Amino acid sequence: MAGPTISLPAPIFAKISPHPFLVRSLTRSTAADHPPCRANGRATQELRPVRFNATSLSHAHGSALVRLGDTTVLCGVRGELLPVERIPQFRPVDKEELRQQGENNNGNCGDAIGRGELRDYDLLVPNIELATGSAPQFLPGVPPTTLAQTLSTRVYSLLHSTGLVQAGDLKIWYSPKEQRRGEDVEMGGTGDKEDGDEEERPVAYWVLYIDLLFVSFDGNPFDVAWAAVVAALRDTRLPVARWDPDREVVVCSKTERRRLNVRGLPVACSAAVFMEKEQSEAGAGPREGGHWLLLDPDRLEETLCKEVITMVVDCSDDETRIKSLEKQGGTLLGRELIRGYAGIAERRWKEVRTAME
Amino acid sequence: MNDRRRINGPAGATLAPFFDDAAPQDLDTRSTRSRPPNATRKLLLKTGVTPSASGSAYLEIETSAKPGLSGLKLSCSVHGPRALPKSAPFSPHIVLSTHVKYAPFATQQRRGYLRDSSERDLGIHLETALRGAIIADRWPKSGVDIIVSIIEGDQDRETSKLQGDEVWDMMNTLSGCITVAAAALADAGIDCVDTVAGGVAALVQDADDGSAPSIAVDPIPSEHKRILAACCVAYLPTRDEVTNLWFRGDLPASDLDLYTSLVGHGIQASKNANRVLIDCLSGTVG
Amino acid sequence: MTTTTPPTLAIPGQLLGPASRYQPGPGTHLHESNLHASLVGQVHITQPARALGPAKRLTKITPAPAPAELPTLSVTPATQLASAPSREKKKREVLPEVGNVVLCRVIRITPRQAVVAILVCGDTVLEAEWQGLIRVQDVRATEKDRVKIYESFRPGDVVRAEVISLGDQTNYYLSTTRNELGVISAVSEAGNTMVPVSWKELMDPKSGLMELRKVAQPQ
Numbered sequence: 118m119a120g121p122t123i124s125l126p127a128p129i130f131a132k133i134s135p136h137p138f139l140v141r142s143l144t145r146s147t148a149a150d151h152p153p154c155r156a157n158g159r160a161t162q163e164l165r166p167v168r169f170n171a172t173s174l175s176h177a178h179g180s181a182l183v184r185l186g187d188t189t190v191l192c193g194v195r196g197e198l199l200p201v202e203r204i205p206q207f208r209p210v211d212k213e214e215l216r217q218q219g220e221n222n223n224g225n226c227g228d229a230i231g232r233g234e235l236r237d238y239d240l241l242v243p244n245i246e247l248a249t250g251s252a253p254q255f256l257p258g259v260p261p262t263t264l265a266q267t268l269s270t271r272v273y274s275l276l277h278s279t280g281l282v283q284a285g286d287l288k289i290w291y292s293p294k295e296q297r298r299g300e301d302v303e304m305g306g307t308g309d310k311e312d313g314d315e316e317e318r319p320v321a322y323w324v325l326y327i328d329l330l331f332v333s334f335d336g337n338p339f340d341v342a343w344a345a346v347v348a349a350l351r352d353t354r355l356p357v358a359r360w361d362p363d364r365e366v367v368v369c370s371k372t373e374r375r376r377l378n379v380r381g382l383p384v385a386c387s388a389a390v391f392m393e394k395e396q397s398e399a400g401a402g403p404r405e406g407g408h409w410l411l412l413d414p415d416r417l418e419e420t421l422c423k424e425v426i427t428m429v430v431d432c433s434d435d436e437t438r439i440k441s442l443e444k445q446g447g448t449l450l451g452r453e454l455i456r457g458y459a460g461i462a463e464r465r466w467k468e469v470r471t472a473m474e
Numbered sequence: 475m476n477d478r479r480r481i482n483g484p485a486g487a488t489l490a491p492f493f494d495d496a497a498p499q500d501l502d503t504r505s506t507r508s509r510p511p512n513a514t515r516k517l518l519l520k521t522g523v524t525p526s527a528s529g530s531a532y533l534e535i536e537t538s539a540k541p542g543l544s545g546l547k548l549s550c551s552v553h554g555p556r557a558l559p560k561s562a563p564f565s566p567h568i569v570l571s572t573h574v575k576y577a578p579f580a581t582q583q584r585r586g587y588l589r590d591s592s593e594r595d596l597g598i599h600l601e602t603a604l605r606g607a608i609i610a611d612r613w614p615k616s617g618v619d620i621i622v623s624i625i626e627g628d629q630d631r632e633t634s635k636l637q638g639d640e641v642w643d644m645m646n647t648l649s650g651c652i653t654v655a656a657a658a659l660a661d662a663g664i665d666c667v668d669t670v671a672g673g674v675a676a677l678v679q680d681a682d683d684g685s686a687p688s689i690a691v692d693p694i695p696s697e698h699k700r701i702l703a704a705c706c707v708a709y710l711p712t713r714d715e716v717t718n719l720w721f722r723g724d725l726p727a728s729d730l731d732l733y734t735s736l737v738g739h740g741i742q743a744s745k746n747a748n749r750v751l752i753d754c755l756s757g758t759v760g
Numbered sequence: 761m762t763t764t765t766p767p768t769l770a771i772p773g774q775l776l777g778p779a780s781r782y783q784p785g786p787g788t789h790l791h792e793s794n795l796h797a798s799l800v801g802q803v804h805i806t807q808p809a810r811a812l813g814p815a816k817r818l819t820k821i822t823p824a825p826a827p828a829e830l831p832t833l834s835v836t837p838a839t840q841l842a843s844a845p846s847r848e849k850k851k852r853e854v855l856p857e858v859g860n861v862v863l864c865r866v867i868r869i870t871p872r873q874a875v876v877a878i879l880v881c882g883d884t885v886l887e888a889e890w891q892g893l894i895r896v897q898d899v900r901a902t903e904k905d906r907v908k909i910y911e912s913f914r915p916g917d918v919v920r921a922e923v924i925s926l927g928d929q930t931n932y933y934l935s936t937t938r939n940e941l942g943v944i945s946a947v948s949e950a951g952n953t954m955v956p957v958s959w960k961e962l963m964d965p966k967s968g969l970m971e972l973r974k975v976a977q978p979q
Contacts, residue, residue: 126883128885129863129880129883129885131885132879132880132885132886133863133865133879133880133918133945134918134945174547174579174625174626175626176579176580176581176582176626176627177579180579187525187526189523189524191577191625193577193578193579194579195578195579195584196491197488197489197490197491197584198488198489198490198491198492199484199486199488199489200486200489203484203486203487203488204484204486205485205486238484239483239484239485240484242481242482242483243481244480244481244578244587246577246587249549249551249575249621249623250524250527250530250551250552250553250573250619250621250623251524251526251527251551252526252527253526253527253528253553253556253887253888256553256573256619256621257573257575257589257621258571258573258589260479261479261480261587266479266480269480269481270481273481324483324484324488326483326578326579326584328577328578328579330577330623330625332523332524332549332623333523333524333525333526333527333530334526335525335526356491356493358491366492367489367491367492368492368493368494369491369492369493369494370493370494371493371494416526528853528887554853554888555853555855555888556853556887556888556889557888557889557890557891557930558929558930560930562929563929564928564929565929607772609789609798613855614855614926615855615926615929615930616855616888660771660772660799660800661800662853663799663800663801663837663853665772665787665789665798665799666772666773666798666799667772667773667789667791667796667798668772668773668796669771669772669773710773711773712773712774712775712796713773713791752771755771755800756769756771758800759769759771759800759801759802
């Protein structure tokens with residue numbers, strides 16, 4: 118309790134001593150029947166509802182607008198072409214190798230190669246822009262903040278590790294024989310290799326620029342950003358492209374578009390650990406004072422918590438798979454808590470899936 | 475050099491998709507204007523889209539019937555009044571700083587994250603337009619940041635090459651920026667003498683036969699054969715004042731009447747936008 | 761004049777009434793001898809306070825048409841409707857003005873002054889952070905030359921103070937000379953919230969140690 122001699126109205130109390138304010142609101146209602154309540158009116162395990170809005174950005178190939186409480190993110194996916202001659206160390210995947218993988222194929226080996234291409238040629242380019250005035254601390258005219266850089270990198274590595282997009286979808290093939298045989302046959306995407314055509318070769322890749330714009334910021338940026346990336350990729354339709362040998366360019370069809378094959382539905386779920394004691398003295402053994410796990414923290418709560426956990430799960434195969442687990446700061450979350458957390462993340466996954474569909 | 479702080483993608487430059495020009499429908503994509511020459515497109519305006527900002531607004535110009543033709547989409551947030559940076563000298567009134575930024579996916583060409591000259595241009599014009607409307611001396615020693623994000627530019631996607639239309643697109647964009655910023659400023663509770671709104675009028679030539687050019691309000695460049703001149707006006711209706719006038723094009727100096735009538739039409743367009751602005755603001759108090 | 765009564769709701773630029781009948785209040789401005797709104801919000805008319813006249817001796821020459829006789833028109837921004845019940849709409853940003861009592865947090869101290877961040881002005885929580893300065897001569901009213909800043913404030917303290925000047929380009933000048941002004945909340949070196957003991961001492965209730973401060977008289 119701050120200042121027993123003074124009693125201040127709630128908003129002023131929140132401003133001058135936010136930490137005791139949050140402690141007080143969490144401890145206040147425990148005596149009563151209902152569970153502890155945060156300063157924003159939510160229960161500790163209560164998530165803000167997530168909403169996906171249909172957007173129609175006509176200059177992007179895919180887009181999504183995601184709202185989580187007062188955090189709003191707009192994501193646009195745009196494909197651009199990268200001809201193979203522009204790739205400095207281009208090493209075409211050996212046909213034999215590819216076929217071998219195709220034979221004992223249950224998806225996984227081919228994946229590994231595809232992922233290598235995605236990473237080697239940098240085909241996925243996610244960037245997060247916070248400096249849109251989305252919150253008072255994010256104003257334009259300065260280089261990206263540490264937070265923006267961290268978020269971009271986290272999205273980048275998660276994109277690669279989850280294998281959401283496959284390189285095969287982004288590859289544009291040229292098979293001279295087939296095109297000569299019937300000019301009307303347009304090469305779709307992944308090579309349909311009917312006869313061991315020696316000359317069939319990839320000519321270009323699609324590079325996906327995934328740009329995220331924070332329209333409004335109120336905490337928990339990663340969950341929202343990741344949800345927007347997934348939704349926008351699911352919405353992405355790239356034009357059907359083929360190689361024009363006469364002009365030596367990749368030509369896109371104006372009318373035909375192909376949906377990107379997005380695998381799985383990984384969903385991120387973050388929580389912050391809020392300690393009752395504001396300053397923890399170094400060397401103090403077992404923590405004194407309580408703590409709370411605050412799911413889906415907002416802007417105020419994020420500034421007061423040091424320990425943050427993010428779990429990415431995918432339950433699309435009727436089985437909860439943990440795709441990524443990140444934990445920063447603090448020592449409180451042990452094995453037990455993390456195990457229990459998978460259940461919470463699973464709940465989140467169901468909510469997000471319903472909202473997305 | 476912002477390279478190290480962002481994810482830049484492949485080392486080799488990538489190309490925007492090149493569309494098959496042989497497609498039959500490409501021969502005449504130039505649609506013609508379906509609105510009467512003095513009618514503006516429908517505006518949608520909403521305040522309070524960014525709760526974490528002092529004030530904010532969102533503006534959308536409704537897409538015309540033709541699919542693939544994008545309408546303008548702008549989001550604006552206002553932060554302030556706030557303390558000026560320590561290095562700033564004493565100022566007896568509020569210091570405006572405006573930022574206009576295209577989202578990377580806003581236009582046909584992918585935009586970078588660094589501000590380019592056209593964005594700075596828009597920012598300066600926006601600042602002049604707003605400075606005339608704000609009662610600056612109510613807020614000594616303080617600054618206000620006005621940030622407009624262009625989520626979608628006013629550009630036709632289907633035409634694969636740009637016919638020097640960008641200049642005219644910028645006119646429409648600026649007029650939208652002015653209107654959306656005025657709404658956001660009112661939402662932030664910063665004293666203004668009036669509600670400022672933007673309007674565009676252009677001198678267009680629709681036929682090649684040398685007929686006399688006509689004036690159209692709120693022009694879409696792809697709907698006209700040629701645009702000779704255009705002006706964007708920021709106008710205060712109650713005061714009957716113009717705070718910013720941006721004129722571009724080629725008009726004979728002798729023809730003052732044409733010039734005046736072009737500005738007059740711009741004011742007309744601004745009045746239309748102002749009506750939407752007032753409706754929107756009255757909705758927030760009602 | 762055509763308008764007899766001002767409108768109930770106003771948006772910037774809207775005509776409210778002639779300056780001959782109303783005085784301009786907050787949220788309005790004068791233009792060509794008419795009152796116009798400068799904010800979006802509800803229009804309020806405040807009648808002038810009466811009974812000022814006879815009791816007061818005329819010691820000063822007042823401006824000819826006594827302006828206090830006219831009702832004041834003001835426009836106050838509307839608070840948000842019940843759409844977001846848990847969160848009240850933030851009030852319109854205000855600037856600290858001379859005479860305002862503010863709450864601030866001490867950021868750093870030097871022998872000459874304490875630098876503070878102003879958090880609350882009057883009853884309004886400020887969104888932006890304004891910097892203020894409590895100079896050594898403005899800490900208390902008596903024995904000014906013996907005041908030591910480090911015996912009055914420490915970084916982290918919450919202080920109630922009065923704005924005495926607009927100050928220089930970055931700082932407002934604040935004063936804590938009055939009894940009810942000074943430190944209202946402070947944390948001891950051990951990290952416990954302290955309680956006031958006297959006007960210049962606070963006590964850590966756990967360790968019983970005293971620390972020196974310019975303490976605000978509890979209200």
